[in-house]
Amino acid sequence: MEKVAIYGAGDFGQKLYGFLKSLGCQIELFIQSSKTDINDYEGVPVVTIEEYLGGEYGFFIFIAIQNRNVVNSIKGIFEQHHYDMSRVFCWNIFLEENYFIGKKILPGQKICNLCRHSCDSFxxxxxxxxxxxxxxxxxxxxxxxxxxxxxxxxxxxxxxxxxxxxxxxxxxxxxxxxxxxxxxxxxxxxxxxxxxxxxxxxxxxxxxxxxxxxxxxxxxxxxxxxxxxxxxxxxxxxxxxxxxxxxxxxxxxxxxxxxxxxxxxxxxxxxxxxxxxxxxxxxxxxxxxxxxxxxxxxxxxxxxxxxxxxxxxxxxxxxxxxxxxxxxxxxxxxxxxxx
Ligand SMILES: [Zn+2]
CATH class of the missing domain: 3.40.50.150 (Vaccinia Virus protein VP39)
Structure with a gap:
């Protein structure tokens, strides 16, 4: 399974963390914009974006922030660092994907993003x-x-x-x-x-x-x-x-x-x-x-x-x-x- 990091260690990120865990998704890291007193949440390490980009992570990033402008500016930072943008998602899209990961979609299976069903072929x-x-x-x-x-x-x-x-x-x-x-x-x-x-x-x-x-x-x-x-x-x-x-x-x-x-x-x-x-x-x-x-x-x-x-x-x-x-x-x- 892919390694996943949640961007946003606040209330919203924590709530979605609980939900994703219930779907069977393995969250390995929280990322936040600046340093705070919190070093981990339920044992999952919290790092700053500078620390993340300075390391060798390459995780799937799930941006757990509701404000679209903030999401876009965070995406801009990843883009500037030539991060693989197909691994950076806004929270609702990531949820959609992980909802399916939670359902253990088999390789080769198709997923309809509109009705959320999976099938062998369209x-x-x-x-x-x-x-x-x-x-x-x-x-x-x-x-x-x-x-x-x-x-x-x-x-x-x-x-x-x-x-x-x-x-x-x-x-x-x-x-x-x-x-x-x-x-x-x-x-x-x-x-x-x-x-x-x-x-x-x-x-x-x-x-x-x-x-x-x-x-x-x-x-x-x-x-x-x-x-x-x-x-x-x-x-x-x-x-x-x-x-x-x-x-x-x-x-x-x-x-x-x-x-x-x-x-x-x-x-x-x-x-x-x-x-x-x-x-x-x-x-x-x-x-x-x-x-x-x-x-x-x-x-x-x-x-x-x-x-x-x-x-x-x-x-x-x-x-x-x-x-x-x-x-x-x-x-x-x-x-x-x-x-
Ligand atoms: Zn459909």
């Missing part, structure tokens, strides 16, 4: 598309290891959730969320945050959704902290108007969580004259798509007045984790802030 999804395979479209077409057999979530849904956990405070903070075309399991997990004021929006009205047209949103200005809009924009003809509306209803320090099928083999392609289902299937890969986003996707979204951060499993997590969690290594999720 199931295939997507339709064969000549265009999608020729252009190596990310997030579309047929994939072997895509669907969780328990909750039905897709590879890209799991990646969205992983980024939400790691890069945002949507799962813990008091926030207003608008979720377009809501992916069922992501909706469920966001709603577990009792402080979250959650609005599901879709073009079609049903008992759980508000009917929302992304090019004409009925909410007032600066209303939402988060808007999630995955695999919607490729269906929207008036893209500029949609991004203007999203910007209007999002708070100044809010975050837009955005993804769509992308090819890195060509520039974004759209053409108003391509309007029949047959032609759209041929040129955009699906009969209800109006464009195919290309390698200029970042500049394109920035051009609509956003600051764009790009997250891919291949850059953010170890290959082992990507494989186990069923992420597509090349998957792309964008977190966009209004400018």
């Amino acid at each position: 199931l295939p999804s997507g339709h064969e598309s000549r265009l999608f395979s020729e252009l190596k479209v990310i997030g579309g077409g047929y994939r072997e290891n895509a669907v969780c057999p328990y909750c039905g979530s897709l590879d890209r849904n799991r990646w969205v959730f992983r980024v939400l956990q790691e890069k945002t405070d949507i799962l813990s903070s008091k926030c207003k969320v608008l979720h377009f075309a809501p992916e069922e399991m992501i909706r469920k997990r966001i709603k577990e945050n009792a402080n979250c004021d959650y609005y599901a929006g879709d073009i079609v009205l049903n008992t759980e959704n508000h009917q929302v047209d992304v090019t004409d949103i009925q909410f007032k200005d600066n209303f939402f902290d988060y808007i999630l809009i995955n695999h919607v924009m490729e269906h929207v003809a008036d893209e500029r108007k949609a991004f203007r509306e999203l910007k209007r209803v999002l708070k100044e320090n809010g975050t837009l969580v955005l993804s769509f099928p992308i090819t890195l083999e060509a520039e974004t392609f759209e053409n108003e004259e391509i309007s029949s289902e047959e032609d759209r299937l041929r040129y955009f890969g699906q009969k209800d798509h109006v464009r195919l986003y290309g390698k200029d996707f970042k500049e394109r979204i920035e051009g609509f007045g956003w600051r764009v951060s790009v997250y891919s499993p291949g850059k953010e997590v170890s290959m082992q984790e990507a494989e186990r969690s069923g992420f597509l290594p090349e998957d792309i999720l964008l977190l966009c802030r209004p400018i």
Whole structure:
């Protein structure tokens, strides 16, 4: 079993220590930012970060701190010391991982981060598309290891959730969320945050959704902290108007969580004259798509007045984790802030 250290020897770290122990996780060390009188907790040594980084440890680090900014500044210190960042986790992600370690997941088994079930393999999804395979479209077409057999979530849904956990405070903070075309399991997990004021929006009205047209949103200005809009924009003809509306209803320090099928083999392609289902299937890969986003996707979204951060499993997590969690290594999720 991996050696594990908890960063944070205060109340919160100690509580999580007890919980992790009950799951069968072996914690060998506590790390804290500065020297205190406490040298150990229940026999587990407490060291400062300088002492830790000066030693030959290489443990899995579990940052047991709730404030996201403090977590990020601690991560920054590890990064500066060229620590293997695939071994440094925020507490909730670490808990997720250790919950599974506690369940003794066998090598080769898969874990769904959305429903927390393990399985021997995910199931295939997507339709064969000549265009999608020729252009190596990310997030579309047929994939072997895509669907969780328990909750039905897709590879890209799991990646969205992983980024939400790691890069945002949507799962813990008091926030207003608008979720377009809501992916069922992501909706469920966001709603577990009792402080979250959650609005599901879709073009079609049903008992759980508000009917929302992304090019004409009925909410007032600066209303939402988060808007999630995955695999919607490729269906929207008036893209500029949609991004203007999203910007209007999002708070100044809010975050837009955005993804769509992308090819890195060509520039974004759209053409108003391509309007029949047959032609759209041929040129955009699906009969209800109006464009195919290309390698200029970042500049394109920035051009609509956003600051764009790009997250891919291949850059953010170890290959082992990507494989186990069923992420597509090349998957792309964008977190966009209004400018
Ligand atoms: Zn699942």
